Amino acid sequence: MNRFQFVADHQQRYGVKRLCEVIGVSRSSYYYYWRSAAEARIAREAADAALAGRIRAVHAPHDGVAEIRGRDLDTTLWSTAAT
CATH class of the missing domain: 1.10.10 (Arc Repressor Mutant, subunit A)
Structure with missing residues (x-):
């Protein structure tokens, strides 16, 4: 910072x-x-909001459990982001 x-x-x-x-x-x-820095700040806030939405989408159907039946959260998160 x-x-x-x-x-x-x-x-x-x-x-x-x-x-x-x-x-x-x-x-x-x-x-x-x-x-x-206003443009960069706005873009960063939008990216953070989008990532938070993807994280919620991954966790919601599995009661917030980070590991989903042997699949890594990172893999699930980014495969969700690609769709």
């Missing part, structure tokens, strides 16, 4: 101004990073 991501993750609790002062980055640099 970089310093800017740390500020983004904790800004609700401590505020951007205070976090930037403590960490030693300028607020303008933080906001520049935040705007420039």
Whole structure:
């Protein structure tokens, strides 16, 4: 995690101004990073949501058991993703 991501993750609790002062980055640099990383952040959030859906789909019919009758969860997860 970089310093800017740390500020983004904790800004609700401590505020951007205070976090930037403590960490030693300028607020303008933080906001520049935040705007420039918006597309990547949106894509990452969408990918995370899709992966979470696939994981739920694999676990749902098997009561959340990670190993399904000798088949590895990873194999099941990615074969589900291919369909």
